[in-house]
Amino acid sequence: MRIFDPHIHMTSRTTDDYQRMADSGVRAVVEPAFWLGQPRTGPGSFTDYFDSIIGWEPFRASQFGIRHHATIALNPKEANDPRCRPVLDLLPRYLAKDGVVAVGEIGYDSMTPAEDEAFAAQLALALDHELPALVHTPHRDKARGLQRSLDVVKESGIDPGRVALDHLNEVTVAAAKDAGVWLGFSIYPDTKMSPDRMVAILREYGPERVLVNSAADWGKSDPLLTVRTAEAMAKDGFSEDDVDRVLWRNPVEFYAQSGRLDLSDVTDTGATFAGNSILRGGS
């Protein structure tokens, strides 16, 4: 079984997680730029974070044979802080990177005018840089947030086939599917979405354009819930091909639209394994 986790915040995870992921068949991940829990206060801490998810984190992942790509954006929550917004001007530098396969996470948190502006501006950047867009849908006021996100996507002129709406659930999936966007589902330990509920949604809506992710981060989350979902699919009678489609080929197809997804060598980035100070305890 090969697993591609299309949304996971590895910056917040330990080397034990990497090891368990690698042992369970996770061979590629995409790390979207998002909130860090502690609010940032200026563009400098964003750029250091971006540098980390396009530099250090792919190096760390490579030592476990996992291919790491990133998405870059100003997240909706921090788009509300005027001290952070100047980072929008620095995004083009990062959106030009080989390892950046989408603009994201963009979208809504509290649906403020500042979020409207940042969302629209970054969809325009996705068009400029010929990148797909990863859209976070709000956890509160979800149905309204979804509708408004779909409206903004439509208005931007981006092809809905180049947009993924994430954190969907039973209530929001139908409208997203009708709009022609990719359907992202984040599987969490006890709230929001579980492997069994995910399987029921796959039964009802089919595996087309479905992306299953762990969205694991610094909160209560589990990087192996992609694997658990694959197992739940198999147990429910989905074919091996369906499982591969949802957990590997779909995310590959979505991010390959960037023209930058590189899975040619998932085990070797050219750095020496022997020189690996993470596995050996630091230098």
Add this chain to the structure above:
Amino acid sequence: MTTLDDLRTTLAGNERLTEDLDRVREKPEAVGGLFPAAGRRYGREPLTDGWTTDEAARALLLAGSPTEEVLNAYRYGDTAEKLAVLKALPLLPIGDDGVPLLEDALRTNDTRLVAAALGPYADRLEPDAWRQAVLKCVFMGVPLAGVHRLHERADAPLKDMLRAFAAEREAAGREVPLDARNLLDETQEA
């Protein structure tokens, strides 16, 4: 050693690069968008002397840019871009202005960046910083074969540091990398 003129000759037929170099001459800040996209725009084929097309194109883009843009290319670079800047440094007319970039690379824990910081431009590193960098290579398992002018520059203080490192490893029942052992033997004879 490969020169900028060698790289220019090799890539003379790359029309897209030729156009982009003209653009950068007119508008230096354009390099910020072109430098990261080098592999996608100009190709990644291996050339002679251990260069690839994207690395060579990046060196030429930097050669046509003011120092500030060279520093920015590194500052905002991903690992491949930072490696390309480090590789280009000895060819660029920037004097000592690139030394802080070596120092930055040597502070990382990425073996590729540490190795790349010890090319010919490392001649401009202060002896203390250079010795620490060599020791860091040994520590991280970066082969010493890639360190520019290693045998000429290895001096008594480096020998002392290596000997202490070897003693510590031996006390812990761990191996001393062969290249470090050889360097130690060789400097002891000298």
